[in-house]
Amino acid sequence: MQRRRVSSADVARRAGVSRTTVSFVLNNAPSKTISEETRQRVLEAAAELGYEPDINARRLALLRDKAVGLFVCQSQSIISDSYILRLIEGMSQVLNRKRYSLVLQPLRVTESNYVEIVEIDELDGVVLLNAHEDDAGIAELQNARVPLVVIGTMADRRIHQVDIDNCAAAEEMTGHLAALGHRRIAMIVHAPLVFHAATERLAGYRAGLKKAGLSYHEKLVAVADFTEESGRNAMETLLGGNTPPTAVFAGNDLIAYGAYKAIRDRGLSIPEDISVVGFDDDYPSRYLNPPLTTMSLPAAGLGSIAAGLVAQLIATVETEAKQSILPTRIAIRGSTRRL
16 A cells, blocks of 8 residues: 655644745745744654655746735625725736736634734735724734735834825815705715724715815714625615705715615615715726716725735835825716706
8 A cells, every 4th residue: 555645734733833834944935934943843844754845836836936815804795896806906917927826815804813824825925905903913914024015004004005095085075065065965984983994984074074164963974884785774774864965975886886776766866866976986886877976096006006015025125114195086977966
């Protein structure tokens, strides 16, 4: 009977480390910080077990230079959200030129085992989307010295960040509705307020109201959960009040799609009865009836810059952590009217 070939998993079990650590040690990966004690333990385990690397596997590994993970927190709409697809498009253009792989990792909000995912998928760096301030996994990535870039804004300035000015953009959009003569302007925040972009867009909405001389009313604000259906439910709540709004600012375009459905289910027209604006400028937004007025974001540009930054960090290019802010603009279409 032929003896089973010793695998890297066997070495990992004997040494009490992950398979990724075994790979780093046996391949002399220079950019990984592994203690000498751990390195010796892996080498001794490999020698004791008579481990011989699989030459074909090593050849395949060489074809893939590096791998970057795109971790998407709260990812239930990951397939339908064209904003995420545009981010991937921008990242892929950069990573393909470097022969890096892009690994998409949908995550739950409560999930924080990022380092474990990095080890299992043998990732060399991570781009994190929809991060929230109290995410323990971010500190773990930093402590493990995993190259990390956040698409969004974090209080910790030691992290490379790529974002837009959510507050200023939301203020501008609210001001646009006020300039059209609307006085009862509602907002559907696109995500729970644990997410930074959600709190910033809500703050911008409030600032826009104040600048226009309008009062803030809690009954004109609803919080959704990223999806079209949550947008529909939130719009139903807003329409159920005694004095429904004449305009609604949806925190992203998916939420606006749900709002369209709720408005039409009530027998109302857009924009004759109620004006609707979105945020993101998803591809479908211009093909709605009527086309959606929305805040246009450089999503592919955000992805491109994030990918370039994480590639620099993987190559051990020491750069001071910085925040890159990209511009936005309102795309005015047919979903709003002047009162």
